[in-house]
Amino acid sequence: MTRLLLAVCFAIAITSTVPAQAPEPPLAETRLTVHTLLREDIFAGFLQNDLARLARAEKNIDLLLASRPDERAGILAWQGSTQLTRAAQAMEAKQPDRFRQHYGRALELFAEARKLGPTNVGVFAINGGSQLMLADRLPEKERATSWEEAYAAYQQLWKMQADVIEKLPLHHKGEVLTGLAQSSQRTGRDAELASQLDRILTLLPNTPYAKMAQQWKDTPASRAQSKLACQTCHGPGTLAARLGEIAK
Numbered sequence: 001m002t003r004l005l006l007a008v009c010f011a012i013a014i015t016s017t018v019p020a021q022a023p024e025p026p027l028a029e030t031r032l033t034v035h036t037l038l039r040e041d042i043f044a045g046f047l048q049n050d051l052a053r054l055a056r057a058e059k060n061i062d063l064l065l066a067s068r069p070d071e072r073a074g075i076l077a078w079q080g081s082t083q084l085t086r087a088a089q090a091m092e093a094k095q096p097d098r099f100r101q102h103y104g105r106a107l108e109l110f111a112e113a114r115k116l117g118p119t120n121v122g123v124f125a126i127n128g129g130s131q132l133m134l135a136d137r138l139p140e141k142e143r144a145t146s147w148e149e150a151y152a153a154y155q156q157l158w159k160m161q162a163d164v165i166e167k168l169p170l171h172h173k174g175e176v177l178t179g180l181a182q183s184s185q186r187t188g189r190d191a192e193l194a195s196q197l198d199r200i201l202t203l204l205p206n207t208p209y210a211k212m213a214q215q216w217k218d219t220p221a222s223r224a225q226s227k228l229a230c231q232t233c234h235g236p237g238t239l240a241a242r243l244g245e246i247a248k
Contacts, residue, residue, distance in 0.1 A: 144187075197216055201217075
């Protein structure tokens, strides 16, 4: 079970460093999870506005839905992430009709993914992480809804991972804990935020996560303009790294 949680946890490892060049995902390689095959192109789409890689992810999602029906819940969650990305991009391009189309579809996909995988760690990791990274790029009303979705997703993740959280690698542990804290702050749950910041300081001492958590404690005014998440990057689990491992 712990091995599965570690593998799926890469879904929330949303990092500000996305490789400029990435290998073509080998969709037929069943030793690679759908998360490994899709996430980097999707991250490039919303972090770097790389429309070519986002389009490649969308094409690969359709192919994986056909070839891996047993993983439909996780794939639909990633599809929801691409639609949320398209919604944010449409909003920034001042295209309200396209925004409403993509945003509505994103909500439908996330809901369907949760229905299919009510105990699927990846579904909630993808939903929570996507909302966390994109919510502030949405209109005010939808932004509030998106942060509430992020909060609910991280609460569910905590229920499923609390018992193993200390065993997770730094990046994955940090992203879960900061997701809990940041979604609490963005939804006005200040009492919960205080306890979440203390948890970060206790479980992640002497890390970039603890440094940012301390800043949030000391300077509340900085919270609205900064993010707790994405303070470290991960090397293992990237597509290139995993391809190297299975080639040995």
